[in-house]
Amino acid sequence: MIRVIAARELRGLFLSPLAWTLLAVTEALLAWIFLILVNDFQNARGRLAALEHAPGVTDLVVAPLFRVAAWALLLLAPLLTMRLFSEEQRTGTLDLLLSAPVRASQIVLGKYLGVLTFLLSAVALMALMPLTLMAGATLDGGKLLAGLLGLSLLAASCAAAGLYLSSLTAQPIVAATATFGLLLAFWIVDVGAGRGTASELFGYLSLPRHNDALLLGLVRSEDVAYYLLFSVAFLGLTIRRLDNLRLQG
Amino acid sequence: MLVERVMTGEPLVAVERLSRRHGQTQAVDAVSFTLERGQILGFLGLNGAGKSTTMRMLAGVLAPDAGRILIDGADLLDQPRRAKQAIGYLPEQPPLYQESTVDEQLCYSARLHGLDRAASHRAMAQVKARCGLANVGQRLTGNLSKGYRQRVGIAQALLHDPPVLILDEPTAGLDPVQAREIRALIRELGRERGVILSTHLLPEVQATCSHVQIMQSGRLVFAGALAELQQRRQSACLRIGLNAPPPVVELARLPTITRVENLGGGQFRLHHAAGAAPARALLDQAHVGGWDLWELTPERASLEQIFVELTLGWETAE
Numbered sequence: 368m369i370r371v372i373a374a375r376e377l378r379g380l381f382l383s384p385l386a387w388t389l390l391a392v393t394e395a396l397l398a399w400i401f402l403i404l405v406n407d408f409q410n411a412r413g414r415l416a417a418l419e420h421a422p423g424v425t426d427l428v429v430a431p432l433f434r435v436a437a438w439a440l441l442l443l444a445p446l447l448t449m450r451l452f453s454e455e456q457r458t459g460t461l462d463l464l465l466s467a468p469v470r471a472s473q474i475v476l477g478k479y480l481g482v483l484t485f486l487l488s489a490v491a492l493m494a495l496m497p498l499t500l501m502a503g504a505t506l507d508g509g510k511l512l513a514g515l516l517g518l519s520l521l522a523a524s525c526a527a528a529g530l531y532l533s534s535l536t537a538q539p540i541v542a543a544t545a546t547f548g549l550l551l552a553f554w555i556v557d558v559g560a561g562r563g564t565a566s567e568l569f570g571y572l573s574l575p576r577h578n579d580a581l582l583l584g585l586v587r588s589e590d591v592a593y594y595l596l597f598s599v600a601f602l603g604l605t606i607r608r609l610d611n612l613r614l615q616g
Numbered sequence: 617m618l619v620e621r622v623m624t625g626e627p628l629v630a631v632e633r634l635s636r637r638h639g640q641t642q643a644v645d646a647v648s649f650t651l652e653r654g655q656i657l658g659f660l661g662l663n664g665a666g667k668s669t670t671m672r673m674l675a676g677v678l679a680p681d682a683g684r685i686l687i688d689g690a691d692l693l694d695q696p697r698r699a700k701q702a703i704g705y706l707p708e709q710p711p712l713y714q715e716s717t718v719d720e721q722l723c724y725s726a727r728l729h730g731l732d733r734a735a736s737h738r739a740m741a742q743v744k745a746r747c748g749l750a751n752v753g754q755r756l757t758g759n760l761s762k763g764y765r766q767r768v769g770i771a772q773a774l775l776h777d778p779p780v781l782i783l784d785e786p787t788a789g790l791d792p793v794q795a796r797e798i799r800a801l802i803r804e805l806g807r808e809r810g811v812i813l814s815t816h817l818l819p820e821v822q823a824t825c826s827h828v829q830i831m832q833s834g835r836l837v838f839a840g841a842l843a844e845l846q847q848r849r850q851s852a853c854l855r856i857g858l859n860a861p862p863p864v865v866e867l868a869r870l871p872t873i874t875r876v877e878n879l880g881g882g883q884f885r886l887h888h889a890a891g892a893a894p895a896r897a898l899l900d901q902a903h904v905g906g907w908d909l910w911e912l913t914p915e916r917a918s919l920e921q922i923f924v925e926l927t928l929g930w931e932t933a934e
Contacts, residue, residue: 371727382715463711463772466675467728468697613679 368469372477373484380447380485389446390489393439400435401496404428425507429497430582433514436493437575440522441550443489448529449543451478452605456537461612471609475602479530486522490515510584517581520594524574525550527601534608550574626689628653628810629674629780634683636669643669645834646683653779656806658825658842659814662927666834667814668708671784674812675705688779701729704778708785710769714758718749718768721757722775729776739775747771747801763794770801781805783813787820799824818923832927845922854886854895855879857911858902866905871897885915 380386408427415421455461464474494515500506528549533542557566557573570576574597577590627650636644644666651657659667672678674685676692676699685692688702712721719740726736744750747767752760757768766786773781786802787795802811802824815821821828821842828845830838838845861867861882868876872892877885888894895912902909 368728368730371724375724379713379715458711458714459707459709460711460713462672462675462677462705462707463725463728465677466700466703466705466707467725468700468730469728470697613677 368473369477369480372464372469372474373479373481376451376478376481377484380482386447386485389443390492393443393489394492397432397436397439397493398496401428401432404431405500423507424500424504425497425510428500429506429511429514432497433493433518433582434575434578436490436518437521437578439493440486440490440518440525441547441554444486444522444525444529444550445543445546447485448482448526448533448546449539450533451482451530452534452609453536453539453542456612457539465609465613471606475530475605475609479526479602479605482530483523483526486526487519490518490522493518507584510582513581513584513586516586517578517590520581520591521574521578524594524597524601527598527605531601531605531608534605534612627651627686628688629812630684630686631674632684632686634670634673634685635681636673636678637681638669642834644673644680647831647834647836648683649829649836649839651780651810651812653810654807655827656802656811656813656825657827657829658821659812659829659831660816660818660821660923661814661831662816665831665927667831668784669834670831671705671782671812671814672707674782675703675707676700677705677707701776702778702780704773704776704781706769706773706781706783706786708788710765710772712757712765712768712772715756717754717756718744718760719753721768722772725772726775731776736775739777743771743774746774748797762789763791766790766794766798770798774805779809781809781811781813783811785814785816787815787817795820818920830923830926837926853888853915854898855883855911855913855915856886856898856909857881857883859908859910860906862905862907870894870901883911 405428408424411427452461455464494511497506497511525546529542529546532545532549533539536542536545553572553574555573557570557576571593577593580587580590629651631650632648633646634644634648635642635646647666647670649657659670661667669678673680674687674692676696679693685699687699690698690702692699713724716724722740722743723736726739727733731739744753747770749764749767749771752764757765760768766789770783770786773783783802787798790798799820802813805811806824806826813824825842827841828838829836859882861884864876864878864884867873867884867886870886872888872894873886874889875887877887879885886894886898895914898912899909901907
């Protein structure tokens with residue numbers, strides 16, 4: 368049942384011009400940044416050769432590219448998730464799901480997996496650019512995979528938050544704005560944090576900070592757990608919300 | 617299973633003291649009724665009488681504040697999936713994805729109701745033929761006319777062959793020809809199923825339903841067979857014209873007369889008990905009293921009048 372709902376959601380995304388536009392725009396922007404990074408790396412080659420333990424192409428091109436890609440996800444996720452539940456509430460198609468013999472958790476997971484599959488294919492597209500470097504350079508496969516894992520976990524978190532906020536309103540644009548605001552808040556929550564226990568808390572809450580270690584090739588269970596908890600929490604809230612919709616009418 | 621149920625006499629749908637509030641207003645107030653196989657139950661009421669709220673609760677889209685709903689023997693709250701499998705629901709707005717084709721829409725709905733791919737396609741072919749959708753399979757639902765959208769909505773409710781159909785204003789917004797087609801379809805479907813439909817059109821109830829329930833401000837003010845409602849028409853009145861009318865009190869004293877309306881110009885409407893025949897006595901009295909009778913017409917309340925009387929909460933002539 369989850370698969371049926373996910374397949375419809377994914378199909379709907381691939382049929383909508385919005386999703387294609389988003390993919391094209393982010394891909395074009397990332398390509399531009401990728402070119403600049405490769406160019407900088409070329410120019411710095413002479414100086415790098417003189418260094419001992421010089422950072423490689425993975426550190427100087429792939430990691431910064433993925434850092435920008437994380438920002439791209441911050442823009443992509445709200446726009447891709449905004450319609451998931453809000454549109455169904457607005458047009459009344461939610462009644463079809465609510466009157467079908469399906470659990471609320473199945474509906475939520477189906478929609479989540481559908482949009483996540485799309486976001487992951489966007490991440491895969493982003494990964495294609497650094498892979499072209501393999502034609503002329505050796506990439507650090509471990510670091511590349513760790514970076515991709517980071518982006519995927521980030522995508523999973525953003526999608527879960529977007530799904531929840533989309534269930535709160537019948538206006539897609541309100542859902543998108545709220546999701547963007549919420550994610551941005553989690554993005555910059557550690558800005559201005561100095562030292563001390565409170566700052567550590569804010570630092571821990573920060574979404575992209577947990578991606579830093581992954582970009583360096585360091586897969587820490589602490590970071591993975593953070594993203595998973597973030598996603599599961601919002602999925603749980605969405606299921607609750609869907610049950611509440613029945614009560615509130 | 618069917619045989620067993622018929623033998624135990626368990627109704628297809630049993631609703632017990634269903635209640636639901638919307639903010640301060642009591643949208644549905646302790647409504648109870650049952651539905652058997654082969655019955656087409658018409659929910660009648662003015663806008664805002666609680667018809668849609670009741671139907672949404674039956675379909676499991678809205679949770680009741682109190683009360684119990686049993687569908688095909690399964691409690692909607694305890695075994696929601698078993699109960700919902702037995703329901704085909706058409707909301708007021710057919711739940712269609714604008715960007716899907718009719719085929720995609722129907723396929724999705726069938727799969728949601730647990731049909732596998734092959735079964736979905738068999739069911740789709742059958743249902744499309746039945747609802748006259750054979751030629752529009754590839755059209756986007758968003759581009760269809762209101763009549764076709766309504767048909768897709770009904771087709772969608774039929775796909776998993778549910779024993780109970782809940783149709784919220786199935787003919788709203790259709791032209792008369794389309795409405796007639798849909799009514800014929802509903803009558804046909806009602807033969808082997810239990811159908812509940814809501815409407816605020818009386819002729820529709822007369823044309824399709826075997827049973828009627830009239831709702832007013834969340835309460836059931838009438839429930840029974842269509843024939844019973846029509847019988848109320850017998851509880852009628854006499855319209856008389858007199859050139860030399862006596863005081864109204866004298867008319868009211870006539871046997872079996874319950875109420876007298878003075879229509880002016882020597883004309884009166886005499887309400888009398890159902891089944892009584894006061895004309896004889898009236899004629900005698902008119903003769904004795906020299907009232908000079910020039911008109912005597914038995915009047916039957918139209919269904920419309922009964923409906924208005926019931927929904928506006930007037931005392932009906934019992």
